[in-house]
Amino acid sequence: MWYYPAMTQPFECEVRFRIESIGEFETKLRDLGARIACPYEFTDHYYKPSGEPWDPVEKNIRIRQWIEPHKEPTVHFVKLEILSIEGLQFKRSLYPEGKLPLFTGPLEACRTLLADLGFEFWFSLKKQQGRL
Secondary structure: OOOOOOOOOOEEEEOOOOOOOHHHHHHHHHHOOOOOOOEEEEEEEEEEEOOOOOOOOOEEEEEEEEEEOOOOOEEEEEEEEEEEEOOEEEEEEEEEOOOEEEEEOOHHHHHHHHHHOOEEEEEEEEEEEEEO
């Protein structure tokens, strides 16, 4: 139940916080006039260089496989820095607009591209019932 304004700055910043009761949180947002702009669901398939150490907090490469809304899979590269301001930690992308799209096409073509570049599959992370 979020309202998410268009980005006003060239870099993405993400802040996460624990929500004790999603029902209470949604009610409060609704009372404030928030609305769902776009429901979403996707699976991110993360890769790492074959045989090399890789810190996913600092950088990651993944295939985003969209379920809703339906879009073609895309290979994204992200490089981040972790900042702490007044006790609040957040990650900030070092590339404009956050995720740098490298290739969009069929899932198998994305997998082949990453293998050809020397990356191996690491793990998948599903994001379900997302609401923007």
